[in-house]
Amino acid sequence: MENRQTLSQYKLANFLACQRRFQLRSLRRLPWPASPLPERTEQVLQQGQAFHQLLERHFLGLKISPAAIEDGRIQQWWRAFQTHNPVQTLPPNARFLPETGLTVPLGNHLLYGRFDLLAIGEDEQNQPFAHVFDWKTGRPIAASELKTRWQTRLYLALLAEGGSAFWSQAVPLAPEQIRLTYWFVQEPDAPVTIGYSAAEHAANWAELQQIAAQLDAALALNTWPLTDDWSHCRECAYQIYCGRQGAGTAVPELDEAEEPDIPNEQLLTPELP
Numbered sequence: 001m002e003n004r005q006t007l008s009q010y011k012l013a014n015f016l017a018c019q020r021r022f023q024l025r026s027l028r029r030l031p032w033p034a035s036p037l038p039e040r041t042e043q044v045l046q047q048g049q050a051f052h053q054l055l056e057r058h059f060l061g062l063k064i065s066p067a068a069i070e071d072g073r074i075q076q077w078w079r080a081f082q083t084h085n086p087v088q089t090l091p092p093n094a095r096f097l098p099e100t101g102l103t104v105p106l107g108n109h110l111l112y113g114r115f116d117l118l119a120i121g122e123d124e125q126n127q128p129f130a131h132v133f134d135w136k137t138g139r140p141i142a143a144s145e146l147k148t149r150w151q152t153r154l155y156l157a158l159l160a161e162g163g164s165a166f167w168s169q170a171v172p173l174a175p176e177q178i179r180l181t182y183w184f185v186q187e188p189d190a191p192v193t194i195g196y197s198a199a200e201h202a203a204n205w206a207e208l209q210q211i212a213a214q215l216d217a218a219l220a221l222n223t224w225p226l227t228d229d230w231s232h233c234r235e236c237a238y239q240i241y242c243g244r245q246g247a248g249t250a251v252p253e254l255d256e257a258e259e260p261d262i263p264n265e266q267l268l269t270p271e272l273p
């Protein structure tokens with residue numbers, strides 16, 4: 001069994017929700033038979049993915065013609081983005097890296113994340129900064145909830161540990177110079193920006209190391225207990241393996257940028273534009 005795992009936010013969340021689910025999905029790689037989504041949900045998900053691709057093209061420097069966007073809803077989101085573009089407050093020297101992955105070591109494992117957009121540069125004091133932007137086409141989420149989400153904690157930790165590699169001459173990137181902004185199409189004038197600090201990173205990283213140690217222990221013993229919290233089973237495709245069909249079913253929360261499986265588990269190294 002390959003013991004070194006590449007941990008994305010989804011793998012982390014799976015491990016913490018249910019170790020058996022982590023084993024079935026990430027180690028035994030059992031197919032995850034997604035239940036058919038309601039037509040409306042499927043459409044919203046596709047529109048979200050199309051919008052992400054549109055912004056990726058924009059930040060790659062390609063010209064976007066609103067008239068060429070066939071879907072009226074995506075056209076509306078694009079216009080909202082143009083009016084309330086959250087990156088316009090960045091220093092003019094900012095460089096944009098859309099859809100950029102970063103992997104850093106975490107104990108015996110690797111921690112992985114892919115940012116919708118990473119902006120890097122130097123501020124007025126000539127200090128390097130890194131600012132992640134995440135596009136959300138679903139319902140707006142309160143700042144207090146966003147702050148505690150694994151996506152937030154993972155992205156900030158990744159940049160604090162490995163972000164300096166985005167500069168050709170490695171420079172120290174202080175946690176205080178790292179930010180993450182969530183931008184919601186439904187509230188385009190109210191982005192949520194979350195900062196970071198050395199103290200927060202110390203606590204965040206210590207918890208991540210603790211989770212990696214728990215994973216090591218589970219791998220060593222090859223013991224994968226079923227969760228005690230049956231609410232996790234409601235959105236799990238493996239109920240039949242666990243005799244948990246009585247939990248009922250629920251459509252899992254969907255994220256248009258979800259990367260359910262990492263295509264290859266190579267170390268992704270940052271690339272400059």
Ligand code: SF4
Pocket residue numbers: 018019020021024226227232233236237238239240241242244
């Ligand atoms: S059905 Fe429940 S116990 Fe079984 S893998 Fe899924 S979440 Fe875990």
